[in-house]
Amino acid sequence: MKISIVIPAFREAGIIGTVIKSIYSLLPDAEMIVVDDGSDDDTAEVARRAGATVYSHPYNIGNGAAVKTGIRMATGDLIVMLDGDGQHNPEDIPRLLAMAETHDMVVGARDSKTQANIFRKCANAFYNFLASYITKINVKDLTSGFRVVHKKTAMRYLYLLPNTFSYPTTITLSYLHSGLSICYLPIQAAKRTGKSKIRPLHDGIQFLLIIIKITTLYSPLLIFLPTSLFFMLLGLFNYCYTFTTTHRFTNMSALLLISAVMIFMLGLISEQITQLRYDRVDNKK
Numbered sequence: 001m002k003i004s005i006v007i008p009a010f011r012e013a014g015i016i017g018t019v020i021k022s023i024y025s026l027l028p029d030a031e032m033i034v035v036d037d038g039s040d041d042d043t044a045e046v047a048r049r050a051g052a053t054v055y056s057h058p059y060n061i062g063n064g065a066a067v068k069t070g071i072r073m074a075t076g077d078l079i080v081m082l083d084g085d086g087q088h089n090p091e092d093i094p095r096l097l098a099m100a101e102t103h104d105m106v107v108g109a110r111d112s113k114t115q116a117n118i119f120r121k122c123a124n125a126f127y128n129f130l131a132s133y134i135t136k137i138n139v140k141d142l143t144s145g146f147r148v149v150h151k152k153t154a155m156r157y158l159y160l161l162p163n164t165f166s167y168p169t170t171i172t173l174s175y176l177h178s179g180l181s182i183c184y185l186p187i188q189a190a191k192r193t194g195k196s197k198i199r200p201l202h203d204g205i206q207f208l209l210i211i212i213k214i215t216t217l218y219s220p221l222l223i224f225l226p227t228s229l230f231f232m233l234l235g236l237f238n239y240c241y242t243f244t245t246t247h248r249f250t251n252m253s254a255l256l257l258i259s260a261v262m263i264f265m266l267g268l269i270s271e272q273i274t275q276l277r278y279d280r281v282d283n284k285k
Contacts, residue, residue, distance in 0.1 A: 003097065004031040004076030004151070007052070008066030009084035013042040019082075020050035022090040031076050034084065035066040043084075063145075064167030068158055071151065080148050082108075087189045088146040095185055096148045104153055104180040107172070108146035108187040127169070127211070134215050134222055135176040140184040143168050153180065160217075166210045173211065177218035220274060224267025232260035 005023055009016050020032060034047040038060035048054045055069060071079060078100055082088040088108065096106045124143055131139040145168055157174045161167045175182055216223050235256030242250045 001077035002031065002075065003027060003029075003078050003080065004033060004070075004074035005080045005082070005093075006067060006070030006074060007032075007034045007047075007082060007084045008037060008063050008070065008145075009034055009039065009043050009047065010037040010060060010063070010066070011039045011041050011043060012084040013039070013046050015086040016043055016084045017046045017050040019084055019086055019090070020047060020052050023093065024051060026090055026093060030080075031074065033070045033073050035070045035073075037061060037063065037066040047084075062163035063165045064161050064170075065163035067167055068161055068163075071154055071158060074151055077151060078148055079151050079154060082146045089187065089190065092146070092185070092187050093148075096146075099183045099185060100148045100150070102181075103183040104150060105172075105175050105182045106148040107141055107144050107182060107184050108189075109141035109184040110144055110187060110189045127208075130208075130211055131169075131173060131176075134211065134219070135173065137176055137182075139172065139176075142172055146187065146189075160214070162206075162210065164206055166206050169210045170214055173214040174218070177214070216270065218274065220270035221267045224263055224270065228260045228264040228267065230260075231256050231263060235260060 005027070007016070007019065012019075016034065020034070023030065023032065032052040034044075034052040034054045036044040036047065036054060036056040038057045044054045044056050053073070055073060057066065057069070067081060070081070078097060080093055080096065082090075082093075092108055096108060099106045124141070127142045128139050131142045143165075145165075147168070149171075153175075154171070157171055160174055161170050172182065212223060235253050238256060239249060239253040242248060242253060
């Protein structure tokens with residue numbers, strides 16, 4: 001199968017040429033696509049001189065937007081996505097491609113020791129735990145940007161991907177919720193060249209919102225049911241407290257219990273809407 005390499009890049013003039021040449025030494029026949037996301041340095045020119053096909057955004061849109069542009073441009077059956085900052089070892093690409101023969105997506109799962117700092121390590125561990133709870137599948141690295149996908153399958157979810165760094169989260173959860181297979185291969189991530197573009201607080205909140213968004217899109221009850229249970233328990237606790245202290249059923253207890261029922265019913269309706277949407281998609285295949 002034809003292989004396309006998609007590399008999103010922003011201000012990576014110092015390392016992008018080395019990354020491209022390393023990949024070409026292993027996969028000389030691969031289609032190399034570098035999407036320059038509005039860099040104000042020589043990233044595009046360096047990538048072009050190294051032999052890559054370069055598409056430049058007129059301004060900085062986002063890492064996810066660059067990946068989406070690269071996927072649209074790719075003509076290969078398999079698409080390898082990796083960062084242009086030198087973190088990912090090109091020698092791992094053949095291992096990922098080999099597993100792509102039997103899986104819909106192959107992800108390079110970073111060792112916890114190679115995480116940038118303790119904050120990132122704890123945040124990624126939390127995201128992995130939350131994603132594993134939601135999907136009921138062991139998610140080893142939710143945010144890794146080093147992965148291989150089949151273009152035909154990835155195009156189905158392209159409209160869901162955000163323009164930010166949280167695109168790996170979205171595509172991973174979308175694949176898992178759709179019953180597609182994902183394989184995790186352990187990799188060692190090197191220290192990136194240059195300064196990281198990820199803003200811990202801002203992008204961390206975005207990751208969390210993306211997880212909630214994708215969950216409500218595919219399995220709404222996983223969000224609505226715990227919320228409903230929380231309000232129900234809160235209402236029962238308030239009722240027990242007020243009945244013990246004042247011997248009456250208060251308006252607050254009623255409000256909390258009614259809210260629990262309403263949230264649960266909204267979850268059921270959302271679940272039915274989701275199922276109807278799946279049925280329409282299946283009929284079109």
